[in-house]
Every structure is written in structure tokens, then in C-alpha cells.
Amino acid sequence: MSKNCFPKWLDSAVFYEIYPQSFRDTNADGIGDLNGITEKLDYIKELGCNAIWINPCFDSPFGDAGYDVADYCKIAPRYGTNEDMKRLFIEAHKRGMHVLLDLVPGHTSWEHPWFKESMKAEKNPFTDRYIWTDSIWKEPAGYGSLRGISDRDGSCAVNFFSHQPALNYGYYAPDPNEPWQQSIDSEGPQGTIAAMTDVMRFWLKMGCDGFRVDMAGSLVKGDVDCKGTIKVWHQIRRFLDGEFPEAAMISEWGEPDKSIEGGFHMDFLLHFGPSRYNDLFRCEKPFFGGEGDVSEFVAKYMDNYEKSAGRGLICIPSGNHDMDRLARSVKGQKLKLAFAFLLTMPGAPFIYYGDEIGMRYVEGLTSVEGGYGRTGSRSPMQWDDSVNCGFGTSAPDKLYIPQDSSPDRPTVKAQLADETSLLSEVKRLTALRSAHSALQSRGGIEFVCAEKNSYPLAYVRSDDSERLLAAVNPSDKAVTFRSGFEDARLIYSIGSSQFSEGTLTLGAESFAVYEVQYG
Helix, strand or coil: CCHHHCCHHHHHCCEEEECHHHCCCCCCCCCCCHHHHHHCHHHHHHHCCCEEEECCCEECCCCCCCCCCCEEEEECCCCCCHHHHHHHHHHHHHCCCEEEEEECCCECCCCCHHHHHHCCCCCCCCCCCECECCCCCCCCCCCCEECCCCCCCCCEEECCCCCCEEECCCECCCCCCCCCCCCCCCHHHHHHHHHHHHHHHHHHHHCCCEEEECCHHHCCECCCCCHHHHHHHHHHHHHHHHHCCCCEEEECCCCHHHHHHCCCCEEECCCCCCCCCHHHHCCCCCHHHCCCCCHHHHHHHHHHHHHHCCCCEEECECCCCCCCCHHHCCCCHHHHHHHHHHCCCCCCCEEECCHHHCCCCCCCCCCCCCCHHHHHHCCCCCCCCCHHHHCCCCCHHHCCCCCCCCCCCCCHHHHHCCCCCHHHHHHHHHHHHHHCHHHCCCCEEEEEECCCCCCCEEEEEECCCCEEEEEEECCCCCEEEECCEEEEEEEEEECCEEEECCEEEECCCEEEEEEEEEC
16 A cells, blocks of 8 residues: 555544444434434534444345345435435535445345346356355355255355355465365456445445445455455555545454555454453453453554554544443443543544443343344434433334433433533543644554553653653552653643652543653
């Protein structure tokens, strides 16, 4: 990825992730819609977010909440129309905001017209759009399959759920004894790549600013080191550089060195895999719960940071539609400290809708649209104290997912009126980030205190204009550490802190940012 193709707006981006079916319902059908997102753009901007990621909103049978696409170029009718999406792009741009759509390139729904054509016994342009073996009795090793569903002789590989047939990007090293395994350069995989670039072109021309790409590292099969998948993304990168150089590409990959090599601008640290992300917020004893260890996370983070070598960014989200809500394991004042950390780290931060008010995981829900254990993190946004918490005016039993029924459930209205609320703190933190270039996406980072099973966590953010020391102590005891700096000026704090003769003391459940100079 050439440096001149890095979208400048990512340098100061703060993202807000919207699960569209649960954000705001404007037509009283119990399901959120695009007009509801447009209606709330001013709220998102006032929160301090200048970019949005919208989970899949394309036409779908919704067996997997829209990650099973039936038409990549049509908005699902329950969300509105293509014209509604175009208006959302226009209104966001008027406010200086950018919008990413969720692209699912690895599979479709089994209801997609491409798949219906591929099931036919007669050879046609879609025969090789998906991965089929050459015999109904043979399954692709390592993958589930669909079989016995059509006249075509063969079994079709699936990704994740059985109703999601895998698109064909080829095998990294096709087995010569299995002629159905195609190389990346074969006609079938190249047709898939061309089709996906057509989808991207369609939405980018309409006003989309880029894509968050679902499971971006999983395209090519038998690709242990991801070299084949990187090759595919290089091909797509050339298309984007030629036609849409300002389009942002953010990957769900979890290995920044590989995704950035493939041409992505930023990669998420994932709640699964080797990132140690769960050490922060979601494990038996999370660091931000007040009795955990951060040292392994820091070591892994710096490993990824050094491998990416300034060519791209690493994102640490507050959460997403696949994780438990942040407030399930981090509570009270500690939630403020978690956001203080997230909003003072490199890479563009992502706030999952509702996390900014401490929305809770709704326990004991039956799965909705393939959510299973994730369903409790997808409940409707809690705006105010009106019917359905201001989400919409449908009968409560028509809501997409039941809401938090607790009498003390948090709402935007109540927290906006409270200067001590989590929402008010998040707004102050996004303003802090906006005011200091060293705290933004490209600012450097050096961890100066991250001891095993110990507090605090401290790090220096810096650029050509400033050097800032940030330190956080989620534990219930005051802590002290030698900072290595001679003098410091406090510019932001939660709780209590004191700097004296190079030593920083943080009170229990406290956070501070100091402007510092080297001694």
C-alpha cells in the first residue's frame, strides 16, 4: 500500500459502530432503519465521533443478522431503500463525517442468485463462484458443506453457519489429486474477485467512504500463512488505488502485520486469537475490572505495532456485535477508565453503540437471527424514558430484541443531564483526543509501566508537537511509579493524581494525562 493512498481523514477518526436493526426505529415495525441513523447523526457527532461503521444492511434472509447476504447492491427493505442510504451518506458528509459499510466477501446466503445458479448441473458463469467438490460423497476437508440440495454432483463448502456457502477465491496450494480445487488465478476465483470489486465500486460511487471487511483473512482456502489471501487483497488494493484512493479499508483479521501487508489501512484486535484483548475487559479477572494483568497484552500489542512499522493502524474497540457488552465485566467508575484508555491509544477507536452510556448485556435471551450468546449485546438503543426507551413506537413485543427491563437502565437523556455520567466523560475524552494530535491515530506510543500482575498502566503518546504521559489505575488502591520525567503539567484527570519529583501517584480508580519533558 503506497503511503499516498492512506486516507488522511483516518488520522483523526473516532468511529461509532451501529447495529442498524437496534439503533433507531422510525416506522414502528420494531426494527431499526437507515432513516433512524440519519436522524441521530447530530447525536453521534456531538459524542465526538466523526465516522460510522454500519453492520450489514443489504438484502438478506437474516439467518445470521445480515451477514448472510442475498443481494450486495440492494438495501434490505426492512432498513429502507438505496435512496435512504444515499441520503445518509449525503447528510453524514454535510457534517464532516464518514461512513463505512460492512462488506462480507467470504460467503453469501444460500438464497443469493449467484448460489442458485451455481447449483445447476449445467455449466454456467456461476458454476465456479463457490467452492464445490466434484462428488456428492466428497466433502472439502476442514469445512462443513451443503450436499444433496440440487442436481449438481458435488458438495459445497460453507463458512460458519450451514446456510452460508463459501465464495471461491481458490486454494493456496491446490491438490493435484483434487481437480475441483482451483488456484487463485483460475477463472472461477478471478470471477469472484471481479464481482466483489463491482460491489465495492457500486457503493463507493454512491458515496460510501470505505468498508469494514468481515473475516478478511479467511478468503483463500488451505492458506496457513495467509499468503494467498494477501495476494487477493493486493489485487483489490490495485483496483481501489486506481479508482477510489480515499476509500478506507479496515479488516477483521486480528493480525495487523498480515492485513496491512495486504493493503488494509487498519486492523481490529479481536476477542479471539492471539491478541490478548480479553485481558483488558473480558476474562475472569480483566485488567479494567481492577485485579487483572496487562503485561501480556502490552507485549503482544507492541509486537503487532512494531510489525506494522507505521504502515497502518491498529484498532482496539470498546466492543462489537460479537462480544459481551463492556459493562458486563467492567462496572462503575472503571467504565470511565476503560474509555480513557481506549480514547488515548493509537489507531482510530471504535465505540459500539450504547457502550458510551454503559448499556448492559441483556441476560437469558433466546437467540435472534443467529445471535445465540451474542444476542444480549444487540438489544435496542436506550435513548430516553419514553415508550421503548425512545427506540421506536412499536408494541414492545414487536421489538427486534427485548430491551433491558431494569428500572435503572441507562439512557442517553438521563446521562446528558448529568455532568458526572459516563456519557459526559466520553464526550470530554473525545474532545481531549481531538485537541491533542499526539493522542490521535498516528501519534507514537511507548509503554513506560506495564508490570505483570501490577498497576498502573502508563504510556507516552508523542508526535512532533507534544509528548503526553497517560496513566490508568483501575485497582482499588493508590499506586506510585517513577515516570522517568523531570517535570509534568496535568491536562486531564479522572479521580486523583499527583506528580512530584518524577514520581506519579494515582489514586484508586484514577486516570491522568500529563504534558511532560524528558529530564
